[in-house]
Amino acid sequence: MRKLLEFLVRKRHWFLFVLLEIISFTLIYRDHAYQRNVMFSSANVITGYVSSVSGYITSYLNLREINRELLERNGQLEMELLKLQDQLEVMQADTVLFTGFVADSIEHFPYSFIMADVVNNSVTHLSNYITINKGRKEGVEPDMGVVSERGVVGIVSTVSDHFSVVIPLLNPKFRLSCKVLGSSYFGTLGWNGRDARFANLDELPRHVEFEKGDTIVTSGYSAVFPAGIVVGNVVDYEKQHDDNFYSLKVELATNFQALNNVRIIKNYRQAEQKHLEQEAKKND
Amino acid sequence: MINNILRGLIYFVVLVLIQVLILNNIHFLRIATPFLYLYFILKMAVGTSRMNVIFLSFLIGLVIDMFSNTSGMHAAACTFVGFIRQWLIFFFMGKDLPEDMSPSYRTFGYGGFLRYTSAFVVIHHIALFAIESLTFFDSLFLAIRIGASAITTILLISAIEALNIGVQKGGD
Numbered sequence: 437m438r439k440l441l442e443f444l445v446r447k448r449h450w451f452l453f454v455l456l457e458i459i460s461f462t463l464i465y466r467d468h469a470y471q472r473n474v475m476f477s478s479a480n481v482i483t484g485y486v487s488s489v490s491g492y493i494t495s496y497l498n499l500r501e502i503n504r505e506l507l508e509r510n511g512q513l514e515m516e517l518l519k520l521q522d523q524l525e526v527m528q529a530d531t532v533l534f535t536g537f538v539a540d541s542i543e544h545f546p547y548s549f550i551m552a553d554v555v556n557n558s559v560t561h562l563s564n565y566i567t568i569n570k571g572r573k574e575g576v577e578p579d580m581g582v583v584s585e586r587g588v589v590g591i592v593s594t595v596s597d598h599f600s601v602v603i604p605l606l607n608p609k610f611r612l613s614c615k616v617l618g619s620s621y622f623g624t625l626g627w628n629g630r631d632a633r634f635a636n637l638d639e640l641p642r643h644v645e646f647e648k649g650d651t652i653v654t655s656g657y658s659a660v661f662p663a664g665i666v667v668g669n670v671v672d673y674e675k676q677h678d679d680n681f682y683s684l685k686v687e688l689a690t691n692f693q694a695l696n697n698v699r700i701i702k703n704y705r706q707a708e709q710k711h712l713e714q715e716a717k718k719n720d
Numbered sequence: 721m722i723n724n725i726l727r728g729l730i731y732f733v734v735l736v737l738i739q740v741l742i743l744n745n746i747h748f749l750r751i752a753t754p755f756l757y758l759y760f761i762l763k764m765a766v767g768t769s770r771m772n773v774i775f776l777s778f779l780i781g782l783v784i785d786m787f788s789n790t791s792g793m794h795a796a797a798c799t800f801v802g803f804i805r806q807w808l809i810f811f812f813m814g815k816d817l818p819e820d821m822s823p824s825y826r827t828f829g830y831g832g833f834l835r836y837t838s839a840f841v842v843i844h845h846i847a848l849f850a851i852e853s854l855t856f857f858d859s860l861f862l863a864i865r866i867g868a869s870a871i872t873t874i875l876l877i878s879a880i881e882a883l884n885i886g887v888q889k890g891g892d
Contacts, residue, residue, distance in 0.1 A: 449770035449803070456778040456799040463785070463792030464851065483786045490741045558788060560747035562852050565789035601789060629858055 484555065484599040488569050491555035495696055502696055509585045547662055550574060550700040555599070559606055559632040559692050566590065566602040568698060576600045579660060581701040587666040587689030588612065588654060589698050600700075605667075606632055606692055613658055614667050617651040619644050625652070625667060625686065632692050635668070637684040644682070646670060652686050659709040661701065724765070732780060735760050740787035752868035754876045757784055758844055761802055762837060762877065767819025770806055777802025790852070797848035801840060808843075812836045825885050833881065838874055845870045 444451075552574075556567035570576050572595050582589040582602050590604035603610045606627050614637055615622040623640035637652060650670045656663025672685040739757040747753050761777045781798030785791050809817070812835050813828060821827050828836060845866045853862050 449774055452771055452774050453799060453803045456774060457796055460778070460781070460792040460796035460799060464796065466791075486737075486740070487787070556787070556789075558744065560751075560753050561788070561790060563790070567789070630861060 484567065484569075484596070487556040487567055488553075488599075491553060491569070495553065498694055498696055501694065505585050546703055546705045548702045548704075550576060550702060552576075552600075552698050552700055554695050554698060557692070557695055562629050563608065564604055564606040564632075564692075565593075566604050566695065566698075568600050568602060568700075569598065570700065571596050571598040571600050573597050575702065576700055579706065580703070581660040582698050583661070583665055583701060584690045584695060584698050586691065587668065588661065589690050589692075589695070591660055592700065602698075604692060605635055605688060605690070612661075612667070613655045614652050615655045616640070616644060616646045616670070617653050617664075619646070622655040622657065623681075623684070633687060634671070635686050635688055637670075637686050638681065640682045640684060642675075642680055642682060646673075646684075648672065652684070659703060659706045662703075728760075728764070728776075731760050731763065732776075736780065736783050736787075739784060744788050748872060749868070751865050752872045754869065754872040755841075755844070755848075756873065756876050756880065758798075758801070758841060758873065759877050759880060761798065761805065762840060763822055763824070764805075765820050765822045766809060766817045767821075770803075773805055774799060774802040777805075793848060793851050796851055797844050800847050801844045804843065805840070808836060808839055812839070825881060834874075834878060837877055837881075838870075841873045841877070842866075842870050845873070 550570055552568040552570040554566055555569050556565075558564045558566075566582075566589070568582070576592060576595050578592055578595055580592045582592060582604075588605065590602045590607070590610060592600050593603045594601040605612065605625070608627060608629060610626075612625040613622050614625045621641050621644045623637045625635055625637045627635045648670050652667045652670065654661040654663060654665045654667060666689045668686040668688040670684050671687045673682050675682060735757045739755065743754050743756055757780055760780055761773070764773055764776070777798040778795055781795035784794040784798075788794075809823070813832055823833060823836060825833050827833075849862055849866050849869075
């Protein structure tokens with residue numbers, strides 16, 4: 437008995453080793469679940485604070501580029517506004533006032549934006565994450581969509597009081613339903629784990645017509661993103677092994693390596709849609 | 721003794737900050753990221769009890785995980801290298817070393833320290849990237865990533881160690 441005890445005491449580092457490895461792997465496997473533990477992620481108070489200080493400093497480095505992008509975007513939006521105003525005027529001139537349209541204009545647009553700064557970002561890992569400086573106190577909740585000035589960024593996964601962790605397109609866990617602009621067939625966009633500039637759009641039916649350079653947009657089927665948000669451009673395509681589908685190589689519109697400001701999309705009807713979908717599945 | 725603990729603490733904080741604020745943003749040619757924080761585990765005195773080595777390795781891995789959103793991966797890989805560290809030292813340098821000796825160019829010799837560092841870094845990187853690819857497997861790319869990151873880590877550690885020696889000589 438004594439010898440056994442002595443043996444155990446002498447080999448106690450083995451137990452510590454096994455215990456710590458079990459803790460680590462528990463963390464890794466829990467992390468596979470979509471919802472993550474806030475304490476061990478970059479959304480906790482200390483890591484969030486350190487990251488936001490460094491993010492604050494580095495955010496000055498790209499100001500010129502960001503400014504140019506905002507001006508461009510501003511110009512585009514102004515053009516769009518003018519076009520729409522123009523169309524509206526033509527329509528108003530064309531139509532006799534018809535009360536049937538009134539209900540439409542009262543219809544509330546169900547999305548709103550929350551602006552946030554990126555405080556931590558990675559593009560080199562296989563599973564990348566982005567931390568942003570808005571959290572539950574500002575109205576951010578899990579499952580909200582995140583976009584940049586250029587296009588889709590990702591989806592909110594974990595939220596603490598002042599920070600949130602976003603799963604970006606550059607993470608195999610995140611798959612996004614997308615379509616080629618102008619067609620109505622959709623496929624699934626996922627990252628191949630190699631290059632932060634490209635992703636693949638799979639399962640697009642063979643008979644969909646498109647060309648290199650065509651724009652890929654969100655399909656709007658997920659309740660996370662509204663339809664028609666830019667994701668990227670087609671740069672290459674090939675037949676998938678089962679020959680009935682195309683696999684498209686998509687150059688992502690968002691530049692993940694220089695990401696500074698993002699907008700979180702709040703969908704007032706997301707809960708309602710999800711609830712309804714779950715009800716429908718339950719009845720199966 | 722107090723001196724050693726204080727130095728360890730400073731190493732810990734400085735290396736973690738360098739790693740998460742600077743090195744985690746480096747991805748040379750889109751594949752290689754140096755993991756300099758291993759220097760902390762490498763430099764612990766030879767006589768440090770294995771319990772302490774394993775626990776401190778786990779701790780630094782966990783802190784790095786918190787900052788880089790890789791919960792558990794660095795912790796698992798670091799615990800493993802912390803566990804086998806003593807065998808590596810015995811294997812490369814033999815068993816009769818003074819307890820308070822800390823691995824460096826001067827104590828292990830240039831060749832000895834480089835061999836020890838290389839074996840240590842390569843084992844850590846294989847463990848780390850293998851754990852990471854549990855979610856996503858791509859063998860060729862995995863091998864390239866391990867190789868490239870290991871080379872940058874080893875180069876960086878040997879450079880820092882050379883500077884360290886310079887500082888110590890100047891201070892003595």
